[in-house]
Amino acid sequence: MNGGNGGNGRNNGCIYKGFMECNLKEYNGKGGAIALTRWIKKIENVIDNSGCAENQKVKYAASSFVNKALTCWNTQVQERGREAAIGMSWADLKALLVEEICPSNEVEKLESEFWNHKKVEANHVGYTDQFHELAKLVMHLVTPELSRIKRYIAGLAPEIRGMLRAT
Numbered sequence: 001m002n003g004g005n006g007g008n009g010r011n012n013g014c015i016y017k018g019f020m021e022c023n024l025k026e027y028n029g030k031g032g033a034i035a036l037t038r039w040i041k042k043i044e045n046v047i048d049n050s051g052c053a054e055n056q057k058v059k060y061a062a063s064s065f066v067n068k069a070l071t072c073w074n075t076q077v078q079e080r081g082r083e084a085a086i087g088m089s090w091a092d093l094k095a096l097l098v099e100e101i102c103p104s105n106e107v108e109k110l111e112s113e114f115w116n117h118k119k120v121e122a123n124h125v126g127y128t129d130q131f132h133e134l135a136k137l138v139m140h141l142v143t144p145e146l147s148r149i150k151r152y153i154a155g156l157a158p159e160i161r162g163m164l165r166a167t
Contacts, residue, residue, distance in 0.1 A: 013051065013056050014051045014052050014056065014060075016060065016063075018050050019046065019050040019052060019056075021050075022045075022046040024042075024046050024063075025039070025042060025064065026064050026065070027039045027065055027066070027069045028067040028069055029067055029068030029071075029072060029097075029101045030067070032101070032102055032103065033098070033106050033107070033110055036097055036101055036102060036137075037133065037136065037137060039064075040094060040136070043064065047060070047090075054089075054090070055087070057090045057093075058085075058086050058087070058089075058093050059086040061090075061093065062085075069097070072097070073085070076088075076096065091139070094136070094139070095140075098137055098139075102137075107138070110134060110137050110138055111138050114134040114135070114138050114141060114151070115141075117130060117131055117134060117155050118156075119155055119157055119160075127155065128152075131152055135148060
């Protein structure tokens with residue numbers, strides 16, 4: 001799929017048809033944090049593969065919403081206005097979906113899992129992958145970036161943690 005830059009090094013975006021040819025799956029807003037995380041991974045792959053420009057991500061992603069997710073989106077359009085809603089950043093849309101779609105008890109469980117996430121034995125890759133997955137769902141706990149770094153280091157084994165500094 002063409003990145004939409006015509007070989008000039010600039011990303012001029014993609015056309016909607018090209019975006020849809022990447023086999024985008026509908027997102028219904030059901031399944032809680034796990035389903036949301038999977039949809040986000042899939043949609044980010046579609047965004048990358050289709051060459052979407054930053055200002056197209058939210059608009060095109062929203063076209064996959066049905067049922068509960070569509071109701072949530074329509075509420076945003078009504079409250080903010082269409083241009084403001086499609087003009088929000090990709091990060092803001094993801095945070096909004098977590099807030100609106102994930103039940104508060106599930107978010108609390110994710111926050112607890114994030115705070116208690118520790119590296120076990122020699123599985124550094126597993127620790128890092130899981131850390132990033134959890135961080136995507138609890139963005140408010142890892143912003144600014146220094147908070148993310150400190151939390152990552154805190155989950156490492158004491159002998160490793162002692163060799164590192166977050167600043």
